[in-house]
Amino acid sequence: MKPVNVGICGLGTVGGGTLNVLIRNADEISRRAGRDILVSHIGMRNYKEGYDLSGVKVSADIFEVAKNPDVDVLVELIGGYEVALELVMTAIDHGKHVVTANKALIAEHGNEIFAAAHKKGVMIAFEAAVAGGIPIIKAIREGFSGNQINWLAGIINGTGNFILTEMRDKGRAFDDVLKEAQQLGYAEADPTFDVEGIDAAQKLCILSSIAFGIPLQFDRVYTQGISDITQKDVKYAEELGYRIKHLGIARRRNGGIELRVHPALIHKDQLLANVNGVMNAVMVHGDAVGPTLYYGAGAGSEPTASAVVADIVDVVRSLASSSDSRVPHLAFQPDKLSDVSILPIDETECGYYLRMEVLDQPGVMAKIAQILGEKDISIEAIIQKEPQIEGGEVSLILLTRKVLEKKMNSAIDAIESLDSTWGKVMKIRVEYLK
């Protein structure tokens, strides 16, 4: 089958990430989509260096891309309102499917865009508009289609969460952290959009429509920012067992739906209270499924590109006819499965927790450390417990860095054969999740 031609408009942070991901993972993506996906056109007003643009038609006029008969899917990554709207409408008029990461555009003009797309029979995909790389739109739209959704609550602005996390962890003041966030590039020079909750309100508007089946109503979202939160409140909340997070909340009530963005105290035992830094997370509660949570990077070049590319693959699958349009059972096309081997457990790598009973004698620890050192096993932490009776046996607990299982097993054999150790060594693997 001939490749699908993608035209990207806007080669900023997300556009650049999308181009890079489509090139780097071209093979993996094609094995999943059943077709090659090519970036054939790029529209950017100012030429950007540093990208591999071989074979790509670059135009300074983004509308040229939207109208070009060779483009199958238009990816709108210019951001903003008016021009983006005109671009997307032009693409729809010309029968293109559209993928966009533009939350402002969807929240404020989604109803008219969807109506135009419906009329033309094209798709508008916008997973990247909410919570970056987390496939939250897909989860709610397709994963919970059996549920009446009761409520959802999310940390959906990374800048705000970064500021509140720093205020709590380091006792810093709001203004001070905001300045750093601006220097790090998390917050814009005009931070209103993030810290006053407008960005979160746009995302909440989109999520609530999908959850409850209501039209997009951005102007009905109650929106309050975090600039009033003081260090005092952060500390008192902590004393009460709570943390302050900036949440977007949509809740079904008798008589209507609550849509609100504001700071909120959440009990520290809740997973959502433990989502820190620039990370995003959304809880969704359905009447059948109960409480669920989705966590990941809510912004950034490649996390957002991850969602853009997933949308492109969805569109590409839908372009195929009948049964070829289906998602393959194992994600990849059946004739494209790989025969990469599964490693035997000896060849796997972990950290290790070791517990052993040793004689309370001088030199025991040295012998054990020597055995580990000979196998290149680094010790991360040690606990040695007091003996019950002097000179009796003591528990020695070691935590090691990552090492091949077979090396660890041969070290354990050597430790167990020492005169100064008792019985078997208890071995539990440690996952650093990195």
Added chain:
Amino acid sequence: MKPVNVGICGLGTVGGGTLNVLIRNADEISRRAGRDILVSHIGMRNYKEGYDLSGVKVSADIFEVAKNPDVDVLVELIGGYEVALELVMTAIDHGKHVVTANKALIAEHGNEIFAAAHKKGVMIAFEAAVAGGIPIIKAIREGFSGNQINWLAGIINGTGNFILTEMRDKGRAFDDVLKEAQQLGYAEADPTFDVEGIDAAQKLCILSSIAFGIPLQFDRVYTQGISDITQKDVKYAEELGYRIKHLGIARRRNGGIELRVHPALIHKDQLLANVNGVMNAVMVHGDAVGPTLYYGAGAGSEPTASAVVADIVDVVRSLASSSDSRVPHLAFQPDKLSDVSILPIDETECGYYLRMEVLDQPGVMAKIAQILGEKDISIEAIIQKEPQIEGGEVSLILLTRKVLEKKMNSAIDAIESLDSTWGKVMKIRVEYLK
């Protein structure tokens, strides 16, 4: 359009939940799917009371359901291996799409089932086979199609996680908690399947195939249970800042893939370490998206039914031709959006954190408590800070139960007009996430 007929085989925990959800949420589901979905046939060997079976053809022969020309989608919920395999193969032979929650069947016979389905042009959907209500298969299969997936790690057996959580929280012994889990119905009379990791290995096998594009290879999963974990190890791990969880891990390495199920220490700051009781969670790390996490109920009647019904809706959407088969932009069909109103902020409900500066005088707290009492506002917690100078002003912090915002605002007005309070009351909402 005429309704889609669903035949359910097996009316146990998950089958009963599926029937209940399809009936209770019929309207919501139809608004999403674009067609009514009816349970037209049920196959069950032993008649079960307590369900609304009006208009349903009930048969004691499950194969009759699989062969019935009126059935469009067969839902296999009988569990087990041989009979389930024969049932699914019969349904495929008769051109039915199949939805199943049977992880054992997919892990051990998926390759042949998918091949047969591919030949016949029917779909096999199995979201409910892994992590119950969490749409983790959809997330990996469709949400991350732009990524090279590096690794995934999950708590994918609720019984095992319940046992480890109780051992840690209450200092109980493994055997003791296992007995309780059996009494609560979490663990089977023969608990091997759960505590020795076979159930988790089946799920890991499925997830890894979807993540890496490799055939299902259940017999290559290294599998170790939790029955060796002692109270001692749980405590020492805690001292080191770690928690012991039973994990399924799939990791891409040079030269091959690691597939292993075993207990593992995870640092307590990781979200995964804070997933407790019978809940499940899966972390997925993609090269573009970075680390992500999905959390929810991994088993149980309606959480699992949630995934079964989502699969049915996916199948139903794919039955429609061309553009009608697409997932609607806002999840619900464009002509089925609801005009339910968005509540003004005055009509929303929250708990509240209030901070106020009050004079350090007798009777101040009584006045404030009286104002709150008159508005039916219950106090959940109070902190009163020592004054800097005797008789000066002190900070008073209150946490309230849920109340209407307008009631809270009028109470705040009354508090602010007291002679004994200073300036404005700081109000932050509290979300109990229930």
